[in-house]
Amino acid sequence: MVGEKLSGDWALVRTRLTGSGSKEQWLLIKEKDAIARPAAEYDITLEQPQSVISGAHVGAGRAAPAKPKASAANEKAKAGAAKPARKPAQKKSKTVFPETLSPQLATLVDAPPAGDWLYEIKFDGYRILTRIQGDEVSLFTCNGHDWTERLPELVKALKGLKLQNSWFDGEVVVLDEQGLPDFQGLQNAFDAGNSKNILYYLFDMPFLSAEDLREVPLEQRRDALKQVLDAQRSRLLRYSDAFQAGHQDIVKSAAAMGLEGVIGKRAGSVYIGKRNADWIKLKCRLRQELVIVGYTAPQGSRSAFGALLLAVNEGDEGLVYAGRVGTGFSEVTLEQLYQQLKPLQRKDSPLAKKLTSAQARGVQWVEPQLVCEAEFAQWTREGIVRQAAFVGLRSDKPASEVVREDAHPARVASQTRTQSTSAAPRSGKKTAAGKGKVDVAGTGISHPDRVIDSKTGTSKVELAQFYASIAEWILPYLNKRPVALLRCPEGIDGEQFFQKHAEHLAIPHIKQLDRALDPGHAALMEIDSLQALVGAAQMGAVELHTWGATRDRIETPDHFVLDLDPDPALPWRSMIEATQMVLAVLEELGLEAFLKTSGGKGMHIIVPLARQADWDTVKAFAKAIAEFVSRQLPERFTATMGPKNRVGKIFIDYLRNSRGGSTVTAYSVRARPGLPVSVPIALDELAGLKSSAQWDITNLEQRLKKLKADPWAGYSNRRKITQKMWKQLGAKRP
Template sequence: MAKPVSEYTRKRNFDITSEPPETSGRARSNKSKALTFVIHKHDARNLHYDFRLELDGTLKSWAVPKGPSLDPKNKRLAVHVEDHPLGYGSFEGSIPEGQYGAGDVIVWDRGVWQPHGDPRATYKAGKLKFTLIGEKLTGDWALVRTHLQGSGDKEQWLLIKEKDEAVRSADEYDIVADKPESVVSGATVGEGRSAAKAPKRKAASAPVAEKKPAASKPASKKAATKKSSVPDKLSPQLATLMDTPPAGDWLYEIKFDGYRIMARIRDGEVRMITRNGHDWTDRLPLQAKAIADLNLGDGWLDGEVVVLNDAGLPDFQALQNAFEIGRSKDIVYYLFDVPFLNGEDIREKPVEERRAALKKLLGRQAKGLLRFSDAFSANHRDIIESACSLSLEGVIGKRAGSVYQSRRSPDWIKLKCKLRQEFVIVGFTKPQGTRSGFGALLLAVNEEGAGLVYAGRVGTGFNQKMLDDMFGQMKALEQDASPLAKKLTSAQARGVHWIEPTLVGEVEFGEWTREGIIRHSSFIALRSDKPAEEVVHEYPRTPKDIKAPFKPKASKSGASKTEEPPSKPARTRSGKDRIEVAGVLISHPERVIDKESGLHKIDLAHFYESISDWILPHLDHRPVALLRCPEGVEGEQFFQKHSERLAIPNIKQLDPELDPGHARLMEIDTVQALVGAAQMGTIELHTWGSTYDQIELPDHFVLDLDPDTDLPWRSMVEATQLTLSVLDELGLDAYIKTSGGKGMHILVPLARKADWDTVKAFAKALAQFISQQLPERFTATSGPKNRIGKIFIDYLRNTRGASTVAAYSVRARPGLPVSVPIARDELTSLKSSAQWNIANLQKRLRKLKADPWAGYKNTQRITKPMWKRLGVKAPG
């Protein structure tokens, strides 16, 4: 007999809505996992909050019109609605018009809940009491069923804050108004609704805040509105690449990772036009209809179409996939300018006025398929750092008071987080090993007076579908002769299949060499919106070039040219199938070691070389253990403590008497040894708690705070603060670092006086003391069943022969995060323990003004009064 369709499924058309179907959520054993909760803020017909508690494999759900209150006097109405699948807990996006619950949805809060008593029995009885551990809500709460009559047959409940330390008077504080943003993306919804007293809101899925432009002088004497007929064609204004933000009054927006689209409205008909004049209306039918529904007069709108990922950020590959399968409903059209409005030419009005007019005309329509591109509110000096920390491609700056010009203008600038541009694809190589399709692409750019000039290769960033699809396209374009103006050497051209230079690909890379070759490259996607003849080497300008408007000298391709010199030459030397890094030959450099980021073995070697000055002091004179992952993060992993027969280039073998009965321990004390370990498939580096010259006397102990994975990050921050407070009370100086995973590491430096057993016993006593004082938050007992909804204080690393991942070591996890030392005052601003990875850590290191662990000294001793304060008798 077929299972009856649930109310959740019955109400939704999953071919249209992006909400998860019921099959996306799997029931979990409540015995081995904490129960999760999520609160969605839902800007539907009426703005409300959806309160959801995990129970019996579903999310029990209540609609709370006014949202939760921290005041027990405010008993919030909670209307019981249909159960939602567990997969809905991570949903954030826009439910299309015409669908049930149409409107924007954000994750307002999430975490774990701890029921008081049997949750099934209290739920059935209508008297649920529980503790919340969320990013915003904490403490004890109750959901109580009433006998009030509501609309239809839906039960009426009350959501009530219980009296505890988290209580706040409603006269003094409103958490709904004070914290309107998503805990996932930082986005807000419901601007201008009943929560208007909240701080400035952000667009539904764009993690930026609107900046109120400062008043500026008119752009010119012609700034008065001119009546004119709307042209059939209009070229967009293009931005000039910059290396740093210039001084002056600028408005900054997201640099969207999508396709630039101009929307033309003529006699009620909307056409969606690419920057090169191609009509894409058939590919964007829903967006065209949404614009038509605005009932505007003749005009032109300017914007970018994107697809947003789960974090609310633009995903270009997802955009291409949406076009390929014809899912126009997944595409969002962000609008940022309006050159012509209702038959009027307003191009010479200041950009602030044009944007204000655009925002006004979108009004309540600025959601779903059409959205207004909000501006950053940060100081201009922090703009690019803020954008990069959000994993954005970069930002676009627009000079306050500037007019709209259909050309590349210095009044619009672009600042990129990484070097990234289009290249002409001129050839490909054969695949190696188990890879199919092709190995690497040969790239080129147009150079004035010279034609196509070789710019290097890219062999990473492809998934299997891209390999297959692109190989088919390139095979059809294959030709015998090289399309490059200057022939490559016989070694460079060996095995290359040349193709007609018509395909354009976007590539992200680390730098240009002096010879004009890109390094550390990764393929992003094919670009069908830019002709091959327009692809040139993009040189960033400096602020001194752009203090005042200028007229750039145009090349034959129409792009601006400067004499900005390329970057310093590379420090690597290539062989036939190996690349030299720091004097170490890296074999199989193109092997992908992390599918999530697309990073490969050579990237890891370059990373360890680049941070050698930071990591080597933490490896100096210490036995090191290696986590080797020859096939990458997803392959088999080996933990190696001894040198054995493995010949790791340049690694130092220690005295065999340090660990009798085993092969020699190892030390990494040079950049060559560091890179040599990466060559042998090492990702993680773990060190002992002592130096080998006094191996029996540890010089620090470490507490590894390891949370239940369902706990919110806020709990991790609070747990670290609480542990540090206990150490402060004991008079012990402590230092913290991210684990690169979910938890935090706290290191306490010691004078080399106590032996291993004493240090481990003290760390154990400390962990047990904290867990006894706060048993609802901590546990000192290992094992998943003891850590449900809690944080395990792991003291077991303080044993002879045990080790902890070193500061600045990469972790063998998706995304290749790094364990990073931080200062105490950085803790509350930390977003995740995996916040830094091999792609973004250098940016942090460059802006550091001081060592986060400045003052670290091995002079502290464990004293008898300390043991006494922990309630334990000192050994001996």
């Protein structure tokens, strides 16, 4: 279903019960797909009570005032632009929407590091965090100062997004005639109380519609943000584009464009409310905030003052002298700054150490309250800024937080990984999930210590490492096939989601197929690499299910599956005998079959086919086999689904052979206690098989090491469905 309010997979169920009238009642039930949310978390009747057609509240009387109808684009951006990942905390809990949010900060480095990075423009403006809560929009500096009243035009534009309980991160700027950020122009706009030309470049979205996106990989947060902004375009709200360039040329190119510098963000990184090496800054020229501690008298035709004396904080030592700045001022700036300095005059120096008599000559000291930004050529050995030029005042940062910014070597940033994914304190008890981030095959695994299976204590990173270790075995069965994922973000004991299509929060490294393969839906997915395999595990995928056809010939299946599903009360011996009986029928038909454990209670029989018949024909053929076996041995088998039909019997499930249907792939883990694995076996191994869950992630490696031959050797041999086969089964070809 794709609607204004509801979307995804739904089941329409006929109850055959009558309500207050005479007609039978029907139920519309949400399937557990990738976009399903618990009712306790999101109730559509409460979140969007308006009628799509009239705009009136559903159930309200005719006299009730109708609310204006939101556009379809806005509703989609609100309800599903990001499809964010589930909160990976305690079961049945939800992140409390924060009143405040600490921004992620960048580390200054001396050169672009190696690795996979996204680069954005380092804007010459003020960092602003936006909180949208209910009908209120609030704008905060990175230090928590409320600037909402200073930016009324942006407040209006942000309200136009028609979102609730969301946080945005970005930078407000004013552009000059060349379209480049102009910090002094921004200062002038604030001083004049004129915000109509102040633009808001947005580069991150930690929350969307109460969904916590901080632990979602960077690229997916950015994609979700872009969709939100595209859904309701505004002249004042801009998306901060990322760009790529060679590592050696990145700063040189930025300088040629007249930019202050660039911000690098590690691909796949999460959002953390502090400074770390996942975000780096590269400056074309050194530039930072400095505390104003005094000024000198003007010389010649200069008015107001001559130069500013600057300082930085150095730990317990206090304020340390950092040099002077005497250029970069306009006449207007000189006078405005002088008026702010006069009330702050003091008799003595606020510096921790006295200056020499030459340095202090003619200086008027001031209280260390004002912060300016200056650019300069370098720091001298004595800690003095060289060739400094004034850029502007920084009213968004307190003087007590100004320290010298030293560039870290590039290798430090390239090697350092996130040490914590905790962006802010969460409500409730701490989870068992670890807060670190571990690299597996080039993919960062967040919450690596989160327990996936409580029975064995297996962690998320251990599951990712398992999939990486069997990549050469499982990838051939994933290659070129649409894949569906059974995701368990909170572990197999929590909620589980079956994802067939690539949603807005894409799986890291996963391949998105041509949307024409499944019209009317988002793109199908394919896992075609080790990185994509581990990326699926990073996003909580435990089971991997594949179609019975490859993407290049999607309408002609290359195999069918018979899933033998027993009554749980039956002994394992009955399962082995039943499998042998079905294999005998397939052999009589002239078909070559292959076996694998289901990882549950039953067995999977896979029959390769020549790619000629369509889906309907293949499904009908599998059904004919199931019905034939059931007719021949009705005391053992049934081809009719449902627990009551399976009592004391084995259900031959042929239904997964429909177009869009899928079967757990060979070597996939199952989301069951103990994390068993669906494992291919040779036909002569069947008699000695102890259970369908004989192998799990702890002992599969031992089996693979002992194998002397591929248990599915000859799998590429394919048979046609012939008229003779139909006749043997007593069925007609559709």
